[in-house]
Amino acid sequence: MSEQKVGVEEALKKPLPTPDGDSQPMWDGFKEGKLLLQHCGDCGHVQYYQQGICRNCQSPNLQHQKASGRGVIHSYSVVHRAPGPAFRDDVPYAVLLVELEEGPRMISRLVGQDFDSLDFDLPVRLETIKVSDELFLPYFALNECN
Numbered sequence: 001m002s003e004q005k006v007g008v009e010e011a012l013k014k015p016l017p018t019p020d021g022d023s024q025p026m027w028d029g030f031k032e033g034k035l036l037l038q039h040c041g042d043c044g045h046v047q048y049y050q051q052g053i054c055r056n057c058q059s060p061n062l063q064h065q066k067a068s069g070r071g072v073i074h075s076y077s078v079v080h081r082a083p084g085p086a087f088r089d090d091v092p093y094a095v096l097l098v099e100l101e102e103g104p105r106m107i108s109r110l111v112g113q114d115f116d117s118l119d120f121d122l123p124v125r126l127e128t129i130k131v132s133d134e135l136f137l138p139y140f141a142l143n144e145c146n
């Protein structure tokens with residue numbers, strides 16, 4: 001197999017997250033439709049994305065707690081031009097910067113293509129989408145209940 005061929009195949013594959021020791025509980029939570037955030041037992045800081053220590057006080061005393069899954073759109077952008085061949089069938093799609101109820105901000109994607117309804121401070125809720133048996137990705141849907 002030529003190197004070039006490998007390159008094309010790799011380019012057609014979407015980059016997927018690789019769960020590690022710190023983030024595995026969060027990825028397990030997504031399988032059950034739950035968002036888990038790390039809470040610091042020393043200073044109370046709540047963080048996303050997961051890591052081994054608190055980003056506020058460097059304490060390793062972190063525990064996962066279930067978040068509400070609700071937030072508001074802090075910022076958004078509609079992508080019309082695929083960033084690579086693997087995303088060609090996805091466009092157009094909206095990338096959201098969601099401010100979670102618990103405080104952290106999270107970059108994600110909108111479920112569906114209701115771009116005309118997008119606005120700042122609009123409520124959204126977590127919806128997880130199955131990519132494989134091992135991996136569910138977090139998306140956000142417009143929260144029409146509010």
Ligand SMILES: [Zn+2]
Binds near residue numbers: 040
């Ligand atoms: Zn802390």
